[in-house]
Amino acid sequence: MRDLLRFLRLALVALLLPLAAAAGEVTLSRADLAEIAPGLWSAPGLPLPDEDRTLPIVGDQNTEDGTRLLRHLAGRGGINGFAGLLYDNRDRGHSTLRPDLFPRLARLVYAADLVEAGRDYGLAGQIHLPAVVLGNSSTALTAGPAPRSLVRLAMTRPMGPQLAAELYQRNAIYIYPEHRDHDAEDLFPANWPYTITSQGSSGSDRRFLIAIAMTLAAFPADTMSALRDHGLVAPAIQMILRRNLSTVGSRDDYLSGRAHPAAFEPGQIRIGRMVAQAAGMRADEIPPMVRLRVIDEGFRQEAGLAGLDERLFDTPSAIARIWRDFDWQREMIVSAEETADPNGRPLRFDWRLLAGDPKRVRIEPLDPEGRRARIVIDWHDPWTLPAPGGGDEYDSRRHARVDIGVFAHNSAQDSAPGFVTVAFPAHQRRSYGPVEPDGAPRLLSIDYDAAGRGVGFDPVLFWTAPWSDEARHDLDGTQLGWIRRWADGRERFVAFDDLRPADGPRYRVDRRNARQPELHFHD
Known part of the structure; x- marks a missing residue:
């Protein structure tokens, strides 16, 4: 028994050695926080430990491609290493970056008062930290009326996009799994560069954590300083990740949809190439962050039967719209003129279709450098493409x-991409066609009855109604109204003016059934 106890003690010491050799921990408590807006805090005085360069930059347990190169760079000197970096795990150790993989990397620890308040868990954004932050939360909303990944949550809740954009500009990189939002169907209402979404569920984020930690450590010290000072760490990481996917072999590939899915396959990351690109980036060559602004558009504040906003969000590097109205074609003029190079270099812009039908999207740059562009999009029915790694x-x-x-x-x-995205209501069935020969397509019919057809939709953004509408036109092609057919067989004519009457809306979304909100029509 005595020998067994001695063996167990030695085994426990051996297990704890990698943890004991790891970098320091930074404890964050409520006393460290200063409220800068309702529900938003900063920790301006939070002390960060100095990087202990007597420790190895990568542990022996780290066998990923690129570790030899990173050790060589660290031995030669001149790289940033993990100085000024902080790891933030927000799933209470469920899927964590092990300390023995990167012994020098400081780790954030939440004090009991923040844990009790739930400030340590789930989607980041409410606490701004005075560091370059690498974080993750391998969690999702799996219960309730509207289950979704944390990324889709951020895209669809009030101020979620704005908080994600703010973290992006504050040198914070967070990774979340798509968890059923990007499997047989892409359920994200937008695409953006603000977070990294891993294809899969719990644990699919771990390889991204390793890849990005190694990439951050490989930047030359002066390059990291320039990136940090200009708020460009996260955009640079996004560019390097996308440029070095296994599906991307050239600049043309990088400027195509190959490099910019809504969720990334862990097996497509080429970590060694990411480390090499970061190590070779000079401070006077760092790329800017794309800043976008809508100058003019056909998307409306009140659209469709429910009169809902088609503008999902406007943020500096991502503009998202939802096609709710009846048009066949929509137009936008978007500017990237507010984009500035941190070193004052002249810029030129490429506008590329990453997802969608090239026959139904036209992009016209409006000046030689491409600082502004006109975008014309025709209606898209849902389409299906092969899913690499689908299983x-x-x-x-x-x-x-x-x-x-x-x-x-x-x-x-x-640069990393800025995005202009348009989501279509895939749960509706629409039919477009010319009312007269050679005429522009118009909406001929629309089936709103997603519930009757058993078709799912996002209840936060959309609704169902137990009827379909068939357009009626006069001889010169002017739309008069709709023949409305209910699921129970009733039928009636609805005049076109009744869709948006001057005396107030005749439709409202009933959200008493949170899983399946319905549109109600009032005579």
Whole structure:
């Protein structure tokens, strides 16, 4: 028994040695926080430990591609290493970056008062930390009326996009799994560069944590300083990740949809190439962050039967719209003129269709440098493409979103993309066609009855109604109204003016059934 106890003690010591050799921990408590807005805090005085360069930059347990290169760079000197970096795990150790993989990397620990308040868990954004932050939460909303990944939560809740954009500009990189939002169907209403979404569920984020930690450590010290000072760490990481996927072999590939899915396959990361690109980036060549602004558009504040806003969000590097109204074609003029190179280099811009039908999307730059562009989009029915790495459950993926990427080039580097996206209501059945020969397509019919057809939809953004509408036109093609047919067989004519009457809305969304909100029509 005595020998057994001695063996167990030695085994426990051996297990704890890697943890004992790890970098320091930074404890964050409520006393460290200063409220800067309702529900938003900063920790301006939070002390960060100095990087202990007597420890190895990568542990022996780290066998990923690129570790030898990173050790060589650290031995040669001049790289940033993990100085000024902080790891933030927000799933209470469920899927964590092990300390023995990166012994020098400081780790954030939440004090009991923040844990009790739930400030340590789930989606980041409410606490701004005075550091370059690498974080993750391998969690999702799996219960309730509207289950979704944390990324889709951020895209669809009030101020979620704005908080994500703010973290992006504050040198914070967070990774979340797509967890059923990007399997047989892409359920994201937008695409953006603010977070990294891993294909899969719990644990699918771990390889991204390793890849990004190694990439951050590989930047030359002066390059990291310039990136940090200009708020460009996260955009640079996004560019490097996308440029070095296994599906991306050239600049043309980088400027295509190959490099910019809504969720990334862990097996497509080429960590060694990411480390090498970061190590070779000079401070006077760092790429800018694309800044976008809508100058003019056909998307409306009140659209469709329910009179809902088609503008999902406007943020500096991502603009998202939802096609709710009846038009066949929509137009936008978007500017990237507010994009500035941190070193004052002249910029040129590429506007590229990343997802959607090239025959139904036209992008016209409006000046020689491409600082502004006119975007014309026709209605898209849902489409299906092969799903790489789908596994046994699905080998294809259904899509219903147009993605346009905007890239700034400063003669040395391409930027991370800015996005203009348009999501279509894939749960509706629409039919368009010319009312007269050679005429522009018009909406001929629309089936709103998703519930009757057993078709799912996002209840936060959309609704169902137990009827379909068939358009009626006069001899010159002017729309008069709709023949409305209910699921129970009733039928009636609804005049076109009744859709948006001057005396107030005749439709409202009933959300008493949170899983399946319905549109109600009032005579």
